[in-house]
Amino acid sequence: MNTLFTYTRARPPSRTLVDPLAAFIMTFAYDKADLSTAFTAGIEAADATMSLDATAGRAAYVDRAQLVGVPDAGAAGVSEILKGIRDTLLGSSL
Numbered sequence: 877m878n879t880l881f882t883y884t885r886a887r888p889p890s891r892t893l894v895d896p897l898a899a900f901i902m903t904f905a906y907d908k909a910d911l912s913t914a915f916t917a918g919i920e921a922a923d924a925t926m927s928l929d930a931t932a933g934r935a936a937y938v939d940r941a942q943l944v945g946v947p948d949a950g951a952a953g954v955s956e957i958l959k960g961i962r963d964t965l966l967g968s969s970l
Contacts, residue, residue: 877897885932886931887932889925891951892948892950893953895921895922895925899921903917911965911966912962918958919959921951922947922948922955925947925952926947927944
């Protein structure tokens with residue numbers, strides 16, 4: 877995250893891909909034995925972007941009314957990646 881933060885001003889909550897990525901990393905760093913919870917935290921953070929105001933990224937330039945109920949595209953992409961890795965490592969869809 878520190879390296880990523882040198883390249884972007886986005887910090888959670890920012891309605892960007894940083895939100896689920898940071899949630900996953902911070903949860904995993906807290907308890908490396910509970911990978912399932914880290915995946916859940918990342919996926920939930922991506923879903924939560926639907927209700928966030930955009931403070932960085934492309935969405936910051938779009939009328940807020942057009943974004944209500946729509947997850948950030950980058951966050952949704954990170955969510956799908958996390959789901960794929962989760963399903964491969966843990967062997968099931970949660």
